Amino acid sequence: MNSLPPLPAEAEQAKDRGNRHFKDKEFAQAEAEYSGALEISPVHPVLLSNRSAARHGLGNFTAALEDADAALRVNPGWEKVPHCLLELLERGCTCCFEQKHIVN
Numbered sequence: 001m002n003s004l005p006p007l008p009a010e011a012e013q014a015k016d017r018g019n020r021h022f023k024d025k026e027f028a029q030a031e032a033e034y035s036g037a038l039e040i041s042p043v044h045p046v047l048l049s050n051r052s053a054a055r056h057g058l059g060n061f062t063a064a065l066e067d068a069d070a071a072l073r074v075n076p077g078w079e080k081v082p083h084c085l086l087e088l089l090e091r092g093c094t095c096c097f098e099q100k101h102i103v104n
Helices: 010-021 025-038 047-057 062-075 081-100
Strands: none
Touching: 010 025, 010 062, 025 047, 047 062
16 A cells, blocks of 8 residues: 555544544535545545545535546555445446436
């Protein structure tokens, strides 16, 4: 696993608040906290991945996939991101088939 840069204290605090909201399934609040942390550290893969998970919880699969993809682009060696991408793709495809939004 590639080592990740430390977060500034303010971003770490926002991430921790986001994690608490996420644990309580308060995905909108979690997304807001992770977004705030990303304003401080805009390309940190943990923050991108966490916001991706919150957006996934909100059902916003397109934005979740964009964040997961950005996290992978920032740190291609990070092992957590490919799993997130696979889960999002599987869930997103399921939703598309269920709603008949598949474009050929």
